[in-house]
Amino acid sequence: MFVVPDDLQGRRADDVLQHWFVGVRRPALRRLLRGGLVELNGQPLMPWRKVRADDVLVLDASVDVDSLPCQDKRAKIEAPSVLYEDASCLALAKPAELPTVPGRQGEASVHDYLVEWFGARDLRVVHRLDRGTSGVLLFAKGREAAQALDVIFRERRIDKIYLALVRGLPRHDEFSVDVPIGRSVRGGRVSLRVGKGARDAVTDFRVVHRWRGFALLEARPRSGRQHQIRAHLMSAGLPLAVDPLYRGAAGVFLSEFKADYRHRRGDSERPLIDRLTLHAAQVSFASPDPAVTARVKVDAPLPKDLRVTLAKLGRFATHDAQENETASP
Known part of the structure; x- marks a missing residue:
């Protein structure tokens, strides 16, 4: 049995089955549907039929799931830590x-792995982190909890703290960026503008540490717009150290800041980190669980790639804040 989650509302049945049976070839799933082997609310489900959130799909007991042909495109990823x-x-x-x-290309996602990691539990997405961003990710248990958490997010009764490794040196230890964010434009980047379609967005920043050419910032978004922190950092002249979409680089390399770096002949230098240098470090909120009376605070430790990068910066890129460096507000 598979309960359609909110984020698959309005999707075709064959799309939804790919989220149920991750890795199984699409033609095989369509054959199941055309053969009447999948039912929606007690009726045979056709591949082109669009489903709604909370619809219940049931697979015929005669189907041997293990024998379905698979496409070996998905890597085995261990279950993440439960925070x-x-x-x-x-x-x-x-x-x-x-x-x-999953995006439009149907790539594997955290959502796809939930059943594999935690069994057939009704876990629902209540917010998102960009691909490349690590850290705290919340899921609701069932419909009522999802609705309650959705209200908490919409009413901004949840506090979020991110850690961002950026290029450039902030002039002030604390600053805010108040720039409206518009709809996504071509290329996937949001627009920063005032006018039709733009929504208010404010992010508060605090400097945690400065190095030569890099800084670690604490970011506290007051709103939850798409790509808000990334876009606001770009507008402040302090792009994420790795973020090609918003004027960051494709990677952080040791040769950028280690003065005596020596390149091995015949080998290309590997980046210390080549994904978004953004980490969702903490969320705090009042849980919908009536048994939990105190405000919940959830912390996510830094993953290894960021820990290593920060350690290398601390060792080889020490920076006197009074040095002549280009500074941003």
Whole structure:
């Protein structure tokens, strides 16, 4: 049995089955549907039929799931750490290599792996982290919890803290960026503008540490717009150290800041980190679980790639804040 989650609302049946049976070839799933082997609310489901959230799909008992032909495109990814759990929600340490939910290309996502990791539990997406962003990711347990958490997010009764490794040196230890964010434009980047379609967006920043040419910032978004932190950092002249979409680089390399770096002949230098240098470090909120009376605070430790990068910066890129460097507000 598979309960259609909110984020698959309006999708075709053959799309939805690919989220149920991750890795199984699409033609095989269509054959199941055309053969009447999958039912929707007690009726045979056709491949082109669009489903709704909370629809119940049932696979005929005669189907041997293990014999379905698979496409070996999905890597085995170990279950992430459970950072917090109560009767209403589950908080995971999201791996950087996975998006929260599948994109248009149907790539593997955290959502796809939930059944594999945690069994047939009704875990629902309540917010998202970009592919490349690591850290705290919350899931609701069931419909009522999802609705309650959705209200908490919409009413901004949840506090989120991110750590961002950026290029450039902030002039001030604390600053805010108040720039409206518009709809996504061509290329996947949001627009920063005032006018039709733009929505208010404010992010508060605090400097945690400065190195030569790099800084670690704490970011506290007051709103939850798409790509908000990334776009606001770009507008402040402090792009994420790795973020090609918003004027960051494709990677952080040791040769950028280690003065006596020597390149091995015949080998290309590998980056210390080549994904978004953004980490969802903490969320705090009042849990919908009536048994939890204190405010919940969930912390996600830094993953290895960021820890190593910060350690290398600390060793080889020490920076006197009074040196002549280009500074941003």
